[in-house]
Amino acid sequence: EVQLVQSGAEVKKPGESLRISCKGSGYSFTSYWISWVRQMPGKGLEWMGRIDPTDSYTNYSPSFQGHVTISADKSISTAYLQWSSLKASDTAMYYCARQTATTSHYWGQGTLVTVPS
Amino acid sequence: EIVMTQSPATLSVSPGERAILSCRASQSVSSNLAWYQQKPGQAPRLLIYGASTRATGIPARFSGSGSGTEFTLTISSLQSEDFGIYYCQQSQNWPPAYTFGQGTKLEIK
Numbered sequence: 743e744v745q746l747v748q749s750g751a752e753v754k755k756p757g758e759s760l761r762i763s764c765k766g767s768g769y770s771f772t773s774y775w776i777s778w779v780r781q782m783p784g785k786g787l788e789w790m791g792r793i794d795p796t797d798s799y800t801n802y803s804p805s806f807q808g809h810v811t812i813s814a815d816k817s818i819s820t821a822y823l824q825w826s827s828l829k830a831s832d833t834a835m836y837y838c839a840r841q842t843a844t845t846s847h848y849w850g851q852g853t854l855v856t857v858p859s
Numbered sequence: 860e861i862v863m864t865q866s867p868a869t870l871s872v873s874p875g876e877r878a879i880l881s882c883r884a885s886q887s888v889s890s891n892l893a894w895y896q897q898k899p900g901q902a903p904r905l906l907i908y909g910a911s912t913r914a915t916g917i918p919a920r921f922s923g924s925g926s927g928t929e930f931t932l933t934i935s936s937l938q939s940e941d942f943g944i945y946y947c948q949q950s951q952n953w954p955p956a957y958t959f960g961q962g963t964k965l966e967i968k
Binding site: 777801844848851852 | 860891893895897902903904905908909914944946948950952954955956957958959960961962
């Protein structure tokens with residue numbers, strides 16, 4: 743069974759750093775890209791970027807380029823999304839998804855990041 | 860940047876009736892269009908990919924059609940469990956992007 747299991751909810755202060763994770767299982771982790779998707783409270787879905795776990799090649803949405811870093815450790819089938827300095831506007835649910843060229847067939851359960859202002 | 864526009868914003872349909880959701884792309888995306896359903900507190904679930912192919916385990920009452928810039932998701936006979944927000948998503952090769960529409964909220968009347 744394909745599963746993407748994300749790390750737990752986080753409450754951080756503005757200016758703090760954070761890394762959240764997404765562990766894949768039930769498939770060959772290097773055979774698919776991993777995308778990250780943001781959902782701000784009460785809002786829609788926004789694609790942030792993707793990573794090829796084979797070589798850690800990344801693509802970012804222009805809206806998120808420079809604000810977050812996507813990485814992966816294929817030895818433990820885990821992808822990461824990280825911030826160096828959080829802002830209150832980073833408060834959102836973040837999903838990882840197994841990405842083909844066109845579709846996200848499998849999704850993680852989501853990680854809620856809260857940054858009180 | 861390709862912009863995806865969904866209509867209507869909210870749709871109220873009685874059980875057993877047909878629901879038709881629309882998605883328009885600002886430029887052609889060929890058949891690179893997927894539909895997702897999201898219920899409160901849950902991750903999105905893939906319904907349709909390639910504009911018209913049902914994902915594994917998706918009931919036959921869900922169907923997708925269209926190509927280019929105009930797409931439709933049809934739920935032929937609405938069930939109570941079909942409530943939620945429906946998103947379309949396009950994919951483009953270069954620069955890589957997977958843009959979502961703003962969503963259609965489907966309410967059970």
